[in-house]
Amino acid sequence: MNGIYFSGTGNTKYCMEVLTKATGGKAFSIETRGALEVLRISDEIAIGYPIYFSDIPRIVKMFIVEHADMFYRKRVFVIATMGLFSGDGVGLAARLLQKYGAVVTGGLHIRMPDCIADVKLLKKTLEENRTLILVAEKKIEQTADGIKRGIYPKDGLSLLHHIAGLFGQRLWFKRHAKKLTEQLKIRTDRCIGCGICAAHCPSKSLHIENNKAVFCPGNCTICYRCINNCPTKAITLIGTDVFEQCRFENYGEEKTT
Ligand SMILES: Cc1cc2nc3c(=O)[nH]c(=O)nc-3n(C[C@H](O)[C@H](O)[C@H](O)COP(=O)(O)O)c2cc1C
Incomplete structure (x- = not known):
C-alpha cells in the first residue's frame, strides 16, 4: 500500500515509511508532487498526519479539501501520530474523506515523541522516546501484517472516540490553537538570518x-518544524524558551530508506 503524509518533525514520516515498506508500497510527503501522482494511481492509499490539539493539521485538511475529487471511491487507511492523546485523531480525516466519497478502511493511532520544543513538562528522556519508537514500530508492523490479510484496526473511528476528542481537548483548545497560528515569536537578538526556518516552513x-x-x-500550520530546526533556538510558539529540539532522527538511527 502506498502512503501520503504530512510530518512536521519526522515522526509521521517514519511511521508511514514503516507501514508502506511492510505492505509493499512507498511513502510520499504531501509537500511533494509525488503525493498527487501516487494518489491518482492508487486504488487504496494510507494518509498520515500528526495531531495538533486533538485536531488535524490545517495543511492536511486543506490538502484533502483541495483534492477531494481524487479521494472519491478510494479506499483510505488513516494514521494519526501523537504525543499522548487525541481521542478521534483518525476520525478527523476519516469523516472528511467519507464526506468526499472515500471508503475509510480503518485507522491507527500511534504514540511518538512529543515535538513541542518549548514546554518543559512535555519532555521525555532519550530512553523513553526510543522505547516509544520501538513500540510504535511493532504496532505498525503488526498492523501491516493484518492489512495484508484484510484485517484493519479501527482506532479513533467510533462515536466514543469522537466524543473523547471533542470534549477531552478540541473544544477546550480550539480558540487557543487558532490564536497560535498567529503567534510565532522570533527573538531577533538570537536570529542569525540563516534562512533555515524559511526553507523548512511548509506554509x-x-x-x-x-x-x-x-x-x-x-x-x-503550527508544526514546530522551524522551532525544532533553528540553529540558535531563536523561535518559540507556546512557551518562551526552547528546552529540547525534537526531530525524529534525534532518537535513533533511521531504519527505512
Ligand atoms: C502544536 C502542537 C499540538 C499538539 N497537540 C497534541 C495533542 O493534542 N495530543 C497529542 O497526543 N499530541 C500532540 N502533539 C504532539 C504531536 O502530535 C506528536 O509529537 C506527533 O507525533 C508529531 O509528528 P511529526 O513529527 O510527524 O510532526 C502536538 C504537537 C504540536 C506541535
Missing part, C-alpha cells in the same frame, strides 16, 4: 528580511 510563513527571520501570520 511559507517565514522569510528573511534585513538578515532576520520575519513571520507572516495566516497560514502557519
